[in-house]
Amino acid sequence: MLKLNNVNSFYGSSHILHGVNLEVKEGQVVTLLGRNGMGKTTTMHSIIGFVSKVQGEILFEGQNMASLQSHQIAKKGIGIVPQGRRIFPNLTVTENLTVFADSKKGDWNLEKIFHYFPRLKEREKSHAGTLSGGEQSMLSIGRALMRNPKILLLDEPTEGLSPLMVSEVMDVLLKLKESGMSMLLVEQNISTALRIADDVYILSKGKVVFHDNPEELKNNMDIAYHHLALSS
Ligand SMILES: Nc1ncnc2c1ncn2[C@@H]1O[C@H](COP(=O)(O)OP(=O)(O)OP(=O)(O)O)[C@@H](O)[C@H]1O
Numbered sequence: 001m002l003k004l005n006n007v008n009s010f011y012g013s014s015h016i017l018h019g020v021n022l023e024v025k026e027g028q029v030v031t032l033l034g035r036n037g038m039g040k041t042t043t044m045h046s047i048i049g050f051v052s053k054v055q056g057e058i059l060f061e062g063q064n065m066a067s068l069q070s071h072q073i074a075k076k077g078i079g080i081v082p083q084g085r086r087i088f089p090n091l092t093v094t095e096n097l098t099v100f101a102d103s104k105k106g107d108w109n110l111e112k113i114f115h116y117f118p119r120l121k122e123r124e125k126s127h128a129g130t131l132s133g134g135e136q137s138m139l140s141i142g143r144a145l146m147r148n149p150k151i152l153l154l155d156e157p158t159e160g161l162s163p164l165m166v167s168e169v170m171d172v173l174l175k176l177k178e179s180g181m182s183m184l185l186v187e188q189n190i191s192t193a194l195r196i197a198d199d200v201y202i203l204s205k206g207k208v209v210f211h212d213n214p215e216e217l218k219n220n221m222d223i224a225y226h227h228l229a230l231s232s
């Protein structure tokens with residue numbers, strides 16, 4: 001469904017991604033792990049057309065996205081839940097959800113969002129800036145779903161959340177996975193990632209240094225300790 005072939009990305013003269021190969025098949029949840037500054041967000045941004053210089057192929061449903069503008073890429077059905085949520089604090093929950101909605105593309109609408117996120121229903125008229133971190137994360141996910149994407153890219157949706165909220169957000173992502181949604185999930189928390197992933201990649205200094213299924217990563221925890229700075 002989504003395939004990166006030998007992708008090299010640059011910010012000005014800084015060469016950030018070095019020959020990244022990565023694939024998300026239909027219905028799969030693929031997790032991208034790596035420490036701070038290793039290129040996870042740059043990978044996401046390369047896919048959605050936010051990086052001006054990208055070499056190599058980024059194929060979505062067989063079509064190369066590399067030459068398209070970000071709004072054209074979004075229209076093809078690639079949704080993003082950005083790092084740091086980026087909700088509109090002065091708009092209500094409902095306004096945040098509807099502002100970019102594209103109801104013609106699928107069956108995500110307010111009713112379905114509120115079914116998946118009952119917490120958002122309770123806060124529907126509140127200004128988004130008054131929500132807790134976990135609720136804002138759910139709102140950011142809901143807003144992306146309202147565009148009815150075919151694949152969802154999520155950049156650290158559980159960053160900075162309490163363990164309880166991490167688990168609530170992950171429960172929703174597991175439900176989305178059960179419904180067949182394809183996802184590329186950036187995470188720093190390995191146990192969270194392993195709960196949901198069909199396939200795992202680890203990035204280090206802009207290179208893929210590990211790619212296998214979660215079982216293999218569990219059998220090779222020394223790799224995780226090495227690349228993810230976990231204490232053994
Ligand atoms: N707009 C930019 N201009 C120049 N360099 C950038 C820019 N954005 C990121 N970088 C650099 O690119 C490298 C990769 O950053 P990136 O944001 O992709 O990392 P990350 O893995 O998402 O990290 P984090 O876990 O902190 O979000 C870093 O060295 C960073 O300093």
Ligand SMILES: [Mg+2]
Binds near residue numbers: 041155
């Ligand atoms: Mg990042």
